[in-house]
Amino acid sequence: MPEALAFFRGRFVPLSEANVNITTHALHYGTAVFEGIRGNWNEERGKMFVFRAPEHYERLLQGCRIMLMDIPHSVDDLMGITVELLERCGYREDVYIRPIAYKSQELVANLKLHELSSDFALMTVPFGSYIEAEGAIRCTTSSWRRIDDTIIPPRVKISGHYVNSILAKTEATLAGFDEAIFVNQDGSVSEGSGENLFMAANGALHTPLVSENNLTGITRDSVWTLAEDELGLEVVERRIRRSEIYLADEVFLTGTAAHVTPVGELDNRAIGDGEVGEITGALRDAYLGIIRGDNPKYAHWTTAITPGGG
Numbered sequence: 001m002p003e004a005l006a007f008f009r010g011r012f013v014p015l016s017e018a019n020v021n022i023t024t025h026a027l028h029y030g031t032a033v034f035e036g037i038r039g040n041w042n043e044e045r046g047k048m049f050v051f052r053a054p055e056h057y058e059r060l061l062q063g064c065r066i067m068l069m070d071i072p073h074s075v076d077d078l079m080g081i082t083v084e085l086l087e088r089c090g091y092r093e094d095v096y097i098r099p100i101a102y103k104s105q106e107l108v109a110n111l112k113l114h115e116l117s118s119d120f121a122l123m124t125v126p127f128g129s130y131i132e133a134e135g136a137i138r139c140t141t142s143s144w145r146r147i148d149d150t151i152i153p154p155r156v157k158i159s160g161h162y163v164n165s166i167l168a169k170t171e172a173t174l175a176g177f178d179e180a181i182f183v184n185q186d187g188s189v190s191e192g193s194g195e196n197l198f199m200a201a202n203g204a205l206h207t208p209l210v211s212e213n214n215l216t217g218i219t220r221d222s223v224w225t226l227a228e229d230e231l232g233l234e235v236v237e238r239r240i241r242r243s244e245i246y247l248a249d250e251v252f253l254t255g256t257a258a259h260v261t262p263v264g265e266l267d268n269r270a271i272g273d274g275e276v277g278e279i280t281g282a283l284r285d286a287y288l289g290i291i292r293g294d295n296p297k298y299a300h301w302t303t304a305i306t307p308g309g310g
Contacts, residue, residue, distance in 0.1 A: 001090070002089055002090045002091045002092070002307075003088065003089055003090060004016070004089065004125070005085060005088050005089050005123075006018035006085075006121060006122060006123040007081050007085055007120075007121060007122040007123075008121045008122075009119065009121075012084070012085065012088060015123060018121060018123065020104070021106045023106040023107065023108055024102070024103075024104060024105070024106055025102075025103040025104070025105050025106075025107055025108065025110070025116055026102035026103045026104065026159065028108050029103070029111070029160065030158070030159045030160020030161070030162075030163070031067060031102065031103040031113065031116070031159070031160065032067075032100055032101065032102035032103065032158070032159035032160075033060055033063030033064055033066075033067055033069065033100070033101045033102075033156060033157060033158055033159065034060070034098060034099065034100040034101075034157050034159060035056040035057070035059065035060045035097075035098070035099050035100075035157060036056075036096060036097070036098060036157075036256045036257055037050060037051070037052075037053050037056045037082075037096075037097035037098075037099070037256065038050070038051050038094070038095075038096065038097070038127075038256050038257075038291060039051075039086060039091070039094065039095040039096075039097055039124065039305070040094055040291045040292045040293075041091070041092055041093050041094050041095075041292075042292045042293050042294070043092075045293060046306065047293065047304045047305060047306055048086055048091070048092075048095070048304070048305040048306075048307065049291060049292055049293035049302040049303070049304055049305075050082065050086070050097065050302065050303040050305060051256075051290075051291045051301060051302055052218050052222065052301050052302075053078075053079060053082055053097075053303055054075050054079060055218045055221075056099075056218060056256075057075045057078040057079065057099070058075055059156055059157070059216065059218070060078070060099055060101060060156075060157075061075065062156050063101070063156035063157060063158060064101050064118070066153055066156060066158070067101075067103075067113060067158065068113040068114050069101050069102075069103070069113075069118035070118060071101050071118055071119070071120040073120055078099065078120075078122075079303070081122055082097060082099075082122065082303075083303065083305055085122055085124060086124060086305045086307070087305060087306070087307065087308060087309040088309075089124060089307070090307040090308050091124070091126060091307060092307055093126050094126065094127055094128060095124045095125060095126055095127055096124065096125055096126075096127035096257070097122070097123075097124045098122070098123050098124070098125075099120070099121070099122045100120070100121050100122075100159075101118060101119070101120045102118065102119060102120075102121070102159075103116045103117070103118055104117055104118060104119035105117045127257075130194075130255075130257035130258050130259075131178055131179060131258055131261055135262070135264065135275065135276060136262040136263060136264025136265070136271075136274060136275055136276050137178035137179055137253075137261060137262065137263055137264065137265075138176075138177045138178050138179075138263075138264065138265045139172070139177055139178065139179045139180065139181050139192070139263050139265065139266045139267075140172050140175060140177040140179075140180060140181070140266070140267055141180075141181050141183060141242060141266065141267055142167075142168035142171060142172065142180040142181065142182055142183075142193070143171065144164065144167045144168045144171065144180075144182070145182070145183065145184060145185050146164065146182035146183065146184050146190040146191070146212075146213045146214075147161055147164045147213065148184070148185065148213055149211075149213055154190075154213045154214060154215060155210060155214075155215060155216045156215075156216075157215065164182075165193040165194055166193075168180035168182060168193045169193040169194070172193070179192050179193060179195070179253065179261075179263075180192065180193045181197065181242075181245070181266060182213075183242055184212060184213055187241065187242060188208070188212055188239050188240065188241060189208050189212065189239075189240040189241065189242055189244075189245065190208060190212045190213050190214050191208065191212075191213075191214035191215065192253045192255075192258075194255055194257060194258065195217075195253035195254055195255035195257075195258045195261065196208075196214055196215065196217040196219070196220040196253065196254045196255065197214075197240075197251065197252075197253055197254075198220075198223065198251070198252050198253075198254065199240060199244065199245060199248040199250070199251050200248060200249045200250035200251070200277060200279045200280070201244070201247070201248045201249055203233075203234075204233060204234040204235070204236055205224075205227050205233050205234070205235045205236065205279070206235075206236045206237075206238060206240060206244075207220065207224070207235065207236075207237055207240075208237070208238075208239065208240050209237050209238065209239065210237075212239065217254060217255065218256065219254040219255050219256055219258075219259070219260075219287075220254050222254075222287065222290075222301065223254050223260060223283055223287060226283055226286050226287060226290075227279075227283060230282075230286055231279065231282060231283070233279070245266050245271065246266060246267070246269045246271070248271055248272070249271075249272050249277065249279075250262070250271065250272055250277030250278075250279055250280050251263040251266070251271050252277075252280040252283070252284075259284065259287060259288065259291075260280065260283050260284035260287050260288075262275075262276040262277065262280045262281075262284070264276075290302070
């Protein structure tokens with residue numbers, strides 16, 4: 001039977017015992033850096049395939065540098081901990097893997113990062129669809145603007161800045177939409193509340209620059225590669241205006257949780273015919289095969305794990 005475990009304070013413990021004190025600095029101030037990694041179960045092969053975990057850990061350590069955290073683990077160390085945790089847990093279904101580095105000192109009223117100790121923890125839980133919608137989703141432009149890099153760097157996953165995404169996502173779903181699209185203070189498109197954005201127009205794919213205050217997405221990078229190498233498409237990284245999305249042939253979102261999610265509508269305006277576009281469908285199908293270990297050409301993007309370590 002699967003067992004819910006976590007790596008916490010240097011050892012593997014039951015998930016129910018991986019707890020922090022209410023005075024922990026990260027709880028009060030959002031002083032943590034996290035990642036979301038997918039483990040994708042392949043029933044036919046009896047293995048879990050973890051998608052691009054080293055790249056996720058490289059980004060986690062980048063976030064640690066920004067937040068002045070010194071955790072005693074390299075990318076190789078973190079990969080070893082991840083493999084062992086998944087083997088021990090024994091899940092035979094899709095999982096979400098959540099590593100977090102955080103200011104662990106039990107101390108409030110101190111805003112000086114360099115004076116605070118840090119720790120690392122890792123947990124994993126069963127995880128299905130992130131956006132519960134069939135076909136193409138409905139989006140709205142958020143009234144909340146995307147935070148700027150000069151406020152909190154969005155290029156890494158700092159816990160505190162996710163309040164920005166939470167406000168946008170909550171607003172969108174309460175209004176009856178599936179997802180929110182952020183624009184910057186100048187009206188240029190940034191990303192979704194938890195996903196990068198691509199737009200198909202004039203025979204090419206277009207995506208906002210990372211300097212438009214979006215995450216340096218690993219799924220974004222993967223889909224970019226697939227578009228060029230498998231579909232022969234040009235991918236253009238540039239500034240995109242909100243009105244361009246209304247007139248696009250296709251729009252889709254990419255992210256670890258969301259995979260490749262087609263967008264059929266923005267602000268009550270249909271994109272294309274409002275259905276899953278040809279390019280979006282082809283990229284989604286290719287991506288979903290790769291993350292489950294079914295395409296040997298991209299085997300270097302996955303880490304195969306056998307539950308129980310067999």
